[in-house]
Amino acid sequence: MKKYNFIKKQLSKTNKKNDENYVVSRIWHLLNNSDVKMITQQYIVRDVATKTYALADIYFPQINTIVEIDEPYHLSDEMVLSDTMRQHDIVQAIECEVFRIKVTNDLQEMNEKIDEIVLALRQQFDRIDYQVWDVEQEYNPMTYVQRGYLDATEHVAFKTVKDCCNCFGAGYKGLQGSGAKHKFQDAIDIKALKFYPNANWDNELSANEQYFTEYHTDAEVNASYMKKRLDELRQELALFAHVRSEFGGFEYVFKGWYKVNPKRSLELGKVCYDRISTTMPTYFASDQVAYVKVAKAIENNREIAFFYDKEELERFQERYKDADITYELMSNYS
Amino acid sequence: MKKYNFIKKQLSKTNKKNDENYVVSRIWHLLNNSDVKMITQQYIVRDVATKTYALADIYFPQINTIVEIDEPYHLSDEMVLSDTMRQHDIVQAIECEVFRIKVTNDLQEMNEKIDEIVLALRQQFDRIDYQVWDVEQEYNPMTYVQRGYLDATEHVAFKTVKDCCNCFGAGYKGLQGSGAKHKFQDAIDIKALKFYPNANWDNELSANEQYFTEYHTDAEVNASYMKKRLDELRQELALFAHVRSEFGGFEYVFKGWYKVNPKRSLELGKVCYDRISTTMPTYFASDQVAYVKVAKAIENNREIAFFYDKEELERFQERYKDADITYELMSNYS
Numbered sequence: 145m146k147k148y149n150f151i152k153k154q155l156s157k158t159n160k161k162n163d164e165n166y167v168v169s170r171i172w173h174l175l176n177n178s179d180v181k182m183i184t185q186q187y188i189v190r191d192v193a194t195k196t197y198a199l200a201d202i203y204f205p206q207i208n209t210i211v212e213i214d215e216p217y218h219l220s221d222e223m224v225l226s227d228t229m230r231q232h233d234i235v236q237a238i239e240c241e242v243f244r245i246k247v248t249n250d251l252q253e254m255n256e257k258i259d260e261i262v263l264a265l266r267q268q269f270d271r272i273d274y275q276v277w278d279v280e281q282e283y284n285p286m287t288y289v290q291r292g293y294l295d296a297t298e299h300v301a302f303k304t305v306k307d308c309c310n311c312f313g314a315g316y317k318g319l320q321g322s323g324a325k326h327k328f329q330d331a332i333d334i335k336a337l338k339f340y341p342n343a344n345w346d347n348e349l350s351a352n353e354q355y356f357t358e359y360h361t362d363a364e365v366n367a368s369y370m371k372k373r374l375d376e377l378r379q380e381l382a383l384f385a386h387v388r389s390e391f392g393g394f395e396y397v398f399k400g401w402y403k404v405n406p407k408r409s410l411e412l413g414k415v416c417y418d419r420i421s422t423t424m425p426t427y428f429a430s431d432q433v434a435y436v437k438v439a440k441a442i443e444n445n446r447e448i449a450f451f452y453d454k455e456e457l458e459r460f461q462e463r464y465k466d467a468d469i470t471y472e473l474m475s476n477y478s
Numbered sequence: 479m480k481k482y483n484f485i486k487k488q489l490s491k492t493n494k495k496n497d498e499n500y501v502v503s504r505i506w507h508l509l510n511n512s513d514v515k516m517i518t519q520q521y522i523v524r525d526v527a528t529k530t531y532a533l534a535d536i537y538f539p540q541i542n543t544i545v546e547i548d549e550p551y552h553l554s555d556e557m558v559l560s561d562t563m564r565q566h567d568i569v570q571a572i573e574c575e576v577f578r579i580k581v582t583n584d585l586q587e588m589n590e591k592i593d594e595i596v597l598a599l600r601q602q603f604d605r606i607d608y609q610v611w612d613v614e615q616e617y618n619p620m621t622y623v624q625r626g627y628l629d630a631t632e633h634v635a636f637k638t639v640k641d642c643c644n645c646f647g648a649g650y651k652g653l654q655g656s657g658a659k660h661k662f663q664d665a666i667d668i669k670a671l672k673f674y675p676n677a678n679w680d681n682e683l684s685a686n687e688q689y690f691t692e693y694h695t696d697a698e699v700n701a702s703y704m705k706k707r708l709d710e711l712r713q714e715l716a717l718f719a720h721v722r723s724e725f726g727g728f729e730y731v732f733k734g735w736y737k738v739n740p741k742r743s744l745e746l747g748k749v750c751y752d753r754i755s756t757t758m759p760t761y762f763a764s765d766q767v768a769y770v771k772v773a774k775a776i777e778n779n780r781e782i783a784f785f786y787d788k789e790e791l792e793r794f795q796e797r798y799k800d801a802d803i804t805y806e807l808m809s810n811y812s
Binding site: 151155251 | 489509
């Protein structure tokens with residue numbers, strides 16, 4: 145997987161729309177920074193309440209910013225979630241910064257407008273301490289193990305279920321199936337799910353990703369699975385959604401830490417889970433030499449992140465400054 | 479006709495080829511100069527002797543330079559002239575400067591290679607006194623009237639036959655038909671021709687544009703037209719080729735000053751013309767206030783260009799320094 149292939153694909157998605165192609169390619173080339181990740185035609189949630197979605201023309205995940213290209217003949221439509229869309233990862237862009245560019249017919253004017261946006265984007269990238277785009281590192285579970293946690297707000301993706309499990313110290317070389325038990329936490333399963341109709345399963349992830357349901361269209365299978373999940377299986381999940389990858393094929397995006405809600409499951413007639421945290425601590429495998437922790441983040445008596453260095457802890461505290469999180473410093477914190 | 483529409487179309491022609499789209503858009507945006515004209519997918523003559531042609535990935539007419547993008551899976555093929563190609567203007571690129579860029583898979587490497595070419599192109603534009611790209615002026619016959627001549631090596635195009643005639647002082651407001659008599663030169667007709675099969679005519683322009691033939695597939699019509707052209711009609715032509723325009727539709731490109739070759743016409747059984755000059759002097763209309771000439775260029779006893787200022791004369795002399803041209807300076811030359 146190469147950055148070049150990724151970006152080439154991003155530019156090519158605008159191919160049929162020449163104005164978009166002009167704007168997107170100019171922004172990319174003038175930004176001229178291969179540490180920047182740019183996604184075009186990204187599905188985003190426009191409004192959680194009305195469950196409306198849209199295709200963002202350009203999305204910069206590192207700075208949570210969208211660029212909308214207003215072509216004279218189309219305003220980007222809001223749409224209701226369709227089955228095709230459900231195969232894609234959908235970004236919670238409610239608090240995104242949005243830049244708009246109106247397409248006109250004048251080259252000089254277009255260039256000036258785009259250049260203004262490029263400048264504004266540059267300033268954003270300069271202002272924050274963003275994670276440099278590194279495709280190899282991005283897809284490597286060890287990146288997150290060494291960091292100490294996974295964060296669902298950061299669109300973390302893996303190529304295989306094995307890699308998802310290895311974030312939690314599974315140490316797998318290969319793995320069949322859609323998940324495994326967490327080796328260090330008895331209450332937790334690691335699970336990859338499809339949130340689009342497949343083989344009689346019709347699972348749904350809510351627009352704000354606060355809850356999801358598992359549902360089998362055969363009533364008998366559904367009832368038997370519900371019983372098993374509610375009574376026998378582990379009640380908590382590290383959830384990964386199976387979504388279309390920008391490199392082609394599919395990948396698994398971390399969605400958070402969820403827990404079965406038995407009451408609501410019985411009401412709905414499908415297994416229902418609530419998100420209990422957007423972050424989860426990662427684990428070194430038992431045969432790896434683990435880093436020495438300097439701190440833990442604790443929310444509702446759950447360890448939601450580990451820290452191996454002070455800077456990472458401070459970045460986390462900055463990001464979650466409004467959340468009710470306790471930080472437990474280790475003796476080697478300095 | 480707007481520059482933006484033109485360039486947008488140039489970028490869009492590469493749409494199906496993502497590597498090309500990446501390279502072309504990067505070159506355009508980093509060159510970042512709206513005085514520059516860039517054409518993609520331009521038909522060029524590769525070899526006059528073997529009559530082979532090719533599609534140049536990028537062509538910069540102002541500096542007569544081509545950029546070739548060598549994709550791993552295709553080397554730009556040479557091809558024999560087809561009827562579809564004959565509708566396009568074909569550039570004599572034999573003495574073009576050619577830059578090559580090999581497509582690889584690495585973003586950094588690709589960017590570095592493209593940036594090198596952008597730098598080299600910039601240096602070329604800096605070095606020569608190129609004609610700034612001005613779409614309005616480019617298609618306006620008065621531009622060439624005020625300059626004093628048309629030059630077939632410069633790819634001069636007009637939207638209508640009326641505009642072609644007005645380069646020679648016709649002063650038409652409207653015009654039906656494919657040509658007219660030159661109002662100031664008794665031996666010359668102004669003529670727009672299609673060099674692709676149409677309505678039983680099958681005219682051909684040679685690869686090096688040194689000669690062309692007019693031919694009607696009905697033997698009787700052909701014979702009667704030949705007789706008329708050889709015996710009655712004017713023997714010289716200001717030739718314009720009807721070609722596909724980059725703005726959509728068709729336009730008329732100046733190809734030079736041609737003269738009937740009666741001997742060869744009879745041998746071939748089709749009217750054959752030889753080019754006698756790549757440049758022709760332009761004329762103010764009788765109701766226009768003409769500029770005062772400072773010089774004329776004369777080749778084989780023919781006035782091939784007029785000059786209204788010293789700088790234009792010097793530019794012409796620089797361009798045609800190897801040609802056997804006499805310059806006649808007027809008394810007001812200083």
